[in-house]
Amino acid sequence: METLIQPKVLKGFRDFLPQDEILRAGLIEKLTNTYRAYGFVPIDTPVLEYTEILLRKSNGETEKQVFRFEDNGGRDVAMRFDLTVPFARFTAEHREELYFPFKRYHIAKVWRGEKPQAGRYREFVQCDFDTVGSDSASADFEILSLMKAALSSIGVDDITIHVNHRGIFNRFLTKTGCSDKSEDILRIVDKIAKVGEQEVKDELTEVTGSTSSAEQILDYIKPCDTFAQTLDKIEKLAGGPAEDSKRMRDIYAMMVAAEIDKAYVLDPSITRGLDYYTGVVYETFLNKLPSIGSVCSGGRYDNLAGLYMKDKVPGVGSSIGLDRLIAGLSQLGLATQKGSYLDAEIYNTSADLSIYYQKVAGLLRKAGVAVEVFPDSVKMSKQYAVTDKKNIPWGILISAEEAQNGTLTLKNLSTREQFQGITAEEAAQKILGK
Amino acid sequence: METLIQPKVLKGFRDFLPQDEILRAGLIEKLTNTYRAYGFVPIDTPVLEYTEILLRKSNGETEKQVFRFEDNGGRDVAMRFDLTVPFARFTAEHREELYFPFKRYHIAKVWRGEKPQAGRYREFVQCDFDTVGSDSASADFEILSLMKAALSSIGVDDITIHVNHRGIFNRFLTKTGCSDKSEDILRIVDKIAKVGEQEVKDELTEVTGSTSSAEQILDYIKPCDTFAQTLDKIEKLAGGPAEDSKRMRDIYAMMVAAEIDKAYVLDPSITRGLDYYTGVVYETFLNKLPSIGSVCSGGRYDNLAGLYMKDKVPGVGSSIGLDRLIAGLSQLGLATQKGSYLDAEIYNTSADLSIYYQKVAGLLRKAGVAVEVFPDSVKMSKQYAVTDKKNIPWGILISAEEAQNGTLTLKNLSTREQFQGITAEEAAQKILGK
Numbered sequence: 104m105e106t107l108i109q110p111k112v113l114k115g116f117r118d119f120l121p122q123d124e125i126l127r128a129g130l131i132e133k134l135t136n137t138y139r140a141y142g143f144v145p146i147d148t149p150v151l152e153y154t155e156i157l158l159r160k161s162n163g164e165t166e167k168q169v170f171r172f173e174d175n176g177g178r179d180v181a182m183r184f185d186l187t188v189p190f191a192r193f194t195a196e197h198r199e200e201l202y203f204p205f206k207r208y209h210i211a212k213v214w215r216g217e218k219p220q221a222g223r224y225r226e227f228v229q230c231d232f233d234t235v236g237s238d239s240a241s242a243d244f245e246i247l248s249l250m251k252a253a254l255s256s257i258g259v260d261d262i263t264i265h266v267n268h269r270g271i272f273n274r275f276l277t278k279t280g281c282s283d284k285s286e287d288i289l290r291i292v293d294k295i296a297k298v299g300e301q302e303v304k305d306e307l308t309e310v311t312g313s314t315s316s317a318e319q320i321l322d323y324i325k326p327c328d329t330f331a332q333t334l335d336k337i338e339k340l341a342g343g344p345a346e347d348s349k350r351m352r353d354i355y356a357m358m359v360a361a362e363i364d365k366a367y368v369l370d371p372s373i374t375r376g377l378d379y380y381t382g383v384v385y386e387t388f389l390n391k392l393p394s395i396g397s398v399c400s401g402g403r404y405d406n407l408a409g410l411y412m413k414d415k416v417p418g419v420g421s422s423i424g425l426d427r428l429i430a431g432l433s434q435l436g437l438a439t440q441k442g443s444y445l446d447a448e449i450y451n452t453s454a455d456l457s458i459y460y461q462k463v464a465g466l467l468r469k470a471g472v473a474v475e476v477f478p479d480s481v482k483m484s485k486q487y488a489v490t491d492k493k494n495i496p497w498g499i500l501i502s503a504e505e506a507q508n509g510t511l512t513l514k515n516l517s518t519r520e521q522f523q524g525i526t527a528e529e530a531a532q533k534i535l536g537k
Numbered sequence: 538m539e540t541l542i543q544p545k546v547l548k549g550f551r552d553f554l555p556q557d558e559i560l561r562a563g564l565i566e567k568l569t570n571t572y573r574a575y576g577f578v579p580i581d582t583p584v585l586e587y588t589e590i591l592l593r594k595s596n597g598e599t600e601k602q603v604f605r606f607e608d609n610g611g612r613d614v615a616m617r618f619d620l621t622v623p624f625a626r627f628t629a630e631h632r633e634e635l636y637f638p639f640k641r642y643h644i645a646k647v648w649r650g651e652k653p654q655a656g657r658y659r660e661f662v663q664c665d666f667d668t669v670g671s672d673s674a675s676a677d678f679e680i681l682s683l684m685k686a687a688l689s690s691i692g693v694d695d696i697t698i699h700v701n702h703r704g705i706f707n708r709f710l711t712k713t714g715c716s717d718k719s720e721d722i723l724r725i726v727d728k729i730a731k732v733g734e735q736e737v738k739d740e741l742t743e744v745t746g747s748t749s750s751a752e753q754i755l756d757y758i759k760p761c762d763t764f765a766q767t768l769d770k771i772e773k774l775a776g777g778p779a780e781d782s783k784r785m786r787d788i789y790a791m792m793v794a795a796e797i798d799k800a801y802v803l804d805p806s807i808t809r810g811l812d813y814y815t816g817v818v819y820e821t822f823l824n825k826l827p828s829i830g831s832v833c834s835g836g837r838y839d840n841l842a843g844l845y846m847k848d849k850v851p852g853v854g855s856s857i858g859l860d861r862l863i864a865g866l867s868q869l870g871l872a873t874q875k876g877s878y879l880d881a882e883i884y885n886t887s888a889d890l891s892i893y894y895q896k897v898a899g900l901l902r903k904a905g906v907a908v909e910v911f912p913d914s915v916k917m918s919k920q921y922a923v924t925d926k927k928n929i930p931w932g933i934l935i936s937a938e939e940a941q942n943g944t945l946t947l948k949n950l951s952t953r954e955q956f957q958g959i960t961a962e963e964a965a966q967k968i969l970g971k
Contacts, residue, residue, distance in 0.1 A: 108593055110630040110845035113614060116583035118627055120634060121641070124579040139878035140902060142909030145558040149550035149660050150584065150646065159542055172606030175650050180547060193552055195544040200554060202923045204912055207555070212584065216609050226583050234912070241891050241912035353891065360892045361899035411544035444573035457675050457787065458794045465795035468574060475576030478638055478668065478675035489636045
């Protein structure tokens with residue numbers, strides 16, 4: 104006899120058991136429907152790509168984390184670590200077949216060999232949506248509006264979306280004479296929610312070499328009471344009205360017109376670190392659980408596919424971190440789990456009736472009932488244990504006499520109410536609540 | 538300036554553009570709903586596994602094709618090449634958390650470094666459904682019934698499902714004194730649809746060393762006019778009634794009771810080659826395009842997870858080869874493609890009205906309309922070109938005066954019928970056909 108192999112998944116990887124996968128699949132379906140209702144269309148790209156394509160623009164950290172190898176044909180290949188780089192390659196490769204503005208969503212797994220820790224996995228799902236080929240307030244607003252609608256579609260309404268504009272911030276930094284240190288400053292400012300004001304002030308003083316500059320920056324990033332007041336303030340500090348602040352005003356006016364402005368705050372401390380964003384940027388926090396971090400973030404970028412084509416393709420997009428969001432929902436008790444999609448179970452009380460059970464199952468399915476036959480005629484306690492795990496609301500029990508008459512007994516498994524001697528069609532009506 | 542990188546996918550890999558991905562996603566959604574209605578639940582497993590787990594039981598061919606490498610932690614890992622081996626590992630690893638019988642579906646990508654050729658890709662989707670922990674005619678029948686229902690749910694009704702039982706065939710081979718060559722014989726017989734009767738006869742003669750044995754086998758694998766007649770014949774040739782032929786009779790009786798028997802033929806030449814099947818086996822052919830091969834196949838196996846656990850877990854399952862099926866549907870003109878999920882487009886005739894457009898979009902979405910605003914105020918011909926590509930049925934045009942009055946003009950983009958000066962709510966009713 105062969106030795107048994109220990110069945111186990113790799114470190115940082117996970118199986119999804121039915122309850123967890125039903126939850127995840129349900130969230131993905133709702134997000135998908137919302138993305139579609141806003142005009143976004145799906146695409147798909149390969150999990151494996153040429154390493155050169157995936158890593159050309161990346162920093163050393165990404166390079167260390169990527170799953171990279173030589174395939175059997177000697178090609179240097181890697182598993183995608185996000186959905187943005189493949190989208191850039193896709194846009195360049197298919198630019199003649201596509202139309203612009205092009206709005207795509209892509210919900211798929213990505214892989215990073217990060218140090219596994221609570222809530223961090225080496226395989227996880229990203230839910231991206233981007234509009235490329237339009238540099239307009241409409242496109243910016245649509246993404247921001249969809250962020251709220253998508254989260255709302257999965258029952259996540261108690262959120263705040265923090266919005267900022269990198270252009271206004273850059274103007275301000277130029278005016279205060281700090282533009283040469285803008286990368287450092289953006290990185291420091293972005294940490295304020297995590298490390299606190301004093302730490303940020305100290306670091307800013309060190310980087311700018313001036314307490315007064317640090318104080319000016321700290322003043323700039325402090326929001327006022329309302330979106331409009333904050334916008335007035337930062338516009339003034341940045342030197343007055345310009346394209347960037349006009350864009351922000353237009354976006355805000357759209358929020359007001361669509362009556363969704365309450366969910367957004369203008370937060371000048373949001374910078375998305377060192378990323379490639381050039382216009383609006385945003386992060387989304389659960390009001391009851393801000394500590395888990397942003398569950399939906401993104402921004403506007405100048406040029407999506409510059410590595411692969413000459414034409415500039417500006418874009419704006421956002422991404423929901425599904426695994427983090429599920430962790431948050433679980434903590435908040437908002438992650439409802441179910442064990443199956445079944446309406447009813449036909450219990451197996453006699454092997455002799457197997458053929459009749461299947462006949463009834465066929466009739467019920469024709470009427471729109473999701474139903475299965477318990478395949479083996481084992482003890483009822485065992486059958487009930489399985490249907491319990493599957494959270495099935497209705498049971499069907501059939502005696503030999505009922506089989507003869509073409510009827511059955513329907514049982515509500517929570518109230519224990521029974522309907523004896525009814526037909527499959529009558530049972531279907533009760534089950535479907537008609 | 539940096540040199541551009543040529544944007545291209547790896548050989549044997551594919552991008553899916555929106556029309557193709559909308560088609561594929563639609564098929565997957567319908568299959569998923571049907572699997573669920575039969576009581577199957579989803580699971581997920583990692584794309585990467587320990588190579589030892591994936592390859593222990595495989596033959597040399599699989600080993601050559603698998604994408605395998607050493608990860609940054611020095612582990613020997615591989616990308617899954619099917620969904621069955623990971624399911625076996627999953628069942629063993631989680632046997633305490635699961636219940637049996639356990640019915641799972643898994644629709645996901647797998648990877649094989651096969652020589653790319655027409656219809657063969659290195660990355661493709663499998664749609665598996667299996668019941669493990671029950672060795673019963675009910676479980677066998679349910680899989681067979683679901684195969685038909687699943688294909689029917691995606692509009693594929695003109696099919697024939699060829700069924701056989703490996704046990705009856707094995708009894709027959711023992712009786713004719715050929716059981717020591719059964720592996721070779723099964724492999725030869727399985728090719729009959731491809732290579733023809735004469736070639737099979739020649740090979741059988743060579744393997745068995747006897748023309749008479751070859752003729753007996755050829756006689757055995759020839760179906761009669763009806764399922765029942767064929768079953769009578771092979772049962773007799775195998776030495777009379779036994780468990781295996783009784784199982785086949787029970788399954789057939791269930792098909793008749795559920796009134797779906799017309800779709801199935803008992804075809805004694807179906808063996809599924811050298812696979813690990815021990816009971817019923819089956820393959821599904823498109824009646825109008827049998828040449829593309831089976832689009833849904835499977836069978837019963839004795840022991841799913843024998844490599845990983847001591848308890849035997851018998852099972853029965855099937856798998857739809859989605860890529861082959863899509864290729865078949867396209868050839869038959871049954872693959873309907875659409876460009877988006879949108880009901881309506883709000884055309885952008887004036888940048889000044891951007892805010893009002895978004896207000897209208899919000900109202901329409903609230904009423905259940907899938908709608909987008911064209912983000913840029915470009916030439917109408919360009920806007921119409923994009924909405925044409927997206928196959929959007931309704932257009933909305935808004936003049937400055939209408940914006941003032943809170944109204945709009947709705948246009949049916951195929952009939953060109955127009956409704957002027959109506960409200961967003963009235964437009965929603967017309968679009969949704971209320």
